[in-house]
Amino acid sequence: MPVDLDYLAPSDVEDAVALRASRPSAAFLLGGTDLLPQMRSGRRSPETLIDLKRIAELHEIRENADGGLSIGAAVPLADVETHPLVLARYPLLAECAKTVGAWPLRQRATLAGNVCNASPAADTAVALLALDAVVNVASTTGRLAMAISELFLGPGQTALMPGDLVTDVVLPGSAAGVRGSYQRLSRRKGMDLATVGVLVGKRDGARPSWRVALAAVAPTPLRVRAAEELLEAKGAAAAREAAELAVAACRPITDQRGSAEYRREMVGVLVRRGVESLG
């Protein structure tokens, strides 16, 4: 860590954004579970840390008029996965959150941080993609909303501009009630990143809607709309075809966690099982 590192803990969003704008080499700090190891290894070297955890607004989980939820950027994942409204309306988000790191890590790690870190293996990103989440962003030019589907550009790369502050993640009421599974393969059950993550969800109704999203098998977390449309047209009987579409959509690499071939194969198996379990 640099000896001249500075630390600021503003108490509102506007101050945080203004401080960040006045210090080009500053970084926003939430749980620190990614940022601090990145700083220690030299991958990032901010001169100022702007801690966002003293901003009361960012600690709220709010119910919205459309029946959706806004989850503040500083809410730790441990609170997301146990929140009664998250469990009732967005159980798949809770499922995905529970697989991140381990329980103590999730006391610090946040949803917004998991999103902004933009790991292809980000477990919560899969749920947020499948649930049509939106991130609210504050910057010196004002506030705007960005669909999560437009956020991820590549490993560690997002469409956010330097200085953009994600204030909260919004789950729309229209995605409440999506149920299903997040199947995740990893070398050990705790702490390890996903080798493959497969979310399959379904929202019952006169015309059921399906969700298929994948982690750790492409440069970004991936939603497979072609598979969803097929399932919406043909139902769970099309599990095998949907699995093939997911396999075709993924672009895995070979690394220490698994080979590209293994990952592709597992996407097929897990999507099929996920669909069949909802059939």
Added chain:
Amino acid sequence: MKKTITLEVNGVAETAEVEVGQTLLRFLRDGLDLTGTKEGCNEGECGSCMVLLDGRPVNSCLVLAVEADGRTVTTVEGLSKEGVLHPLQKAFLSQAAVQCGFCTPGMVVSAAALLRENPTPTEDDVRKALAGNLCRCTGYKQIVDAVRDAAAAMRSAAEAGSDAGKAAEREEVPA
């Protein structure tokens, strides 16, 4: 750059000047001489630096000391009261859940956090709560058994009421 912080550690108010880059882990060990909290991986993987921050289990290598300003910290040293070991510490001893001992303080602190939330944990609950604590000696079975023994001892102490509970704490924790 240095900042002044004030925090409560194991019930004692502390004020200190710390480097911004200093972790809570280094502050506890080097600043306060609380060396029960261990430095293992220093990147949040091993759990040997576990402490309670406002009652929540956290990897103190991933918390800067400045972030703990105004907060309450409990380390493994804060679990025993007036020389009497915490039921978890007694159970770790009676189950021989210690091999080299390096991971033990972190295990005990994570387990203490679990038992605060869940006094009746299943084996699966214990394993999930300890998933962030690595034992290089791999003695996990005794550790999981010790946590469940401690939970049982704490429940019966609570049921027996405060006076009888104190007596029960002096007895051997049943295996």
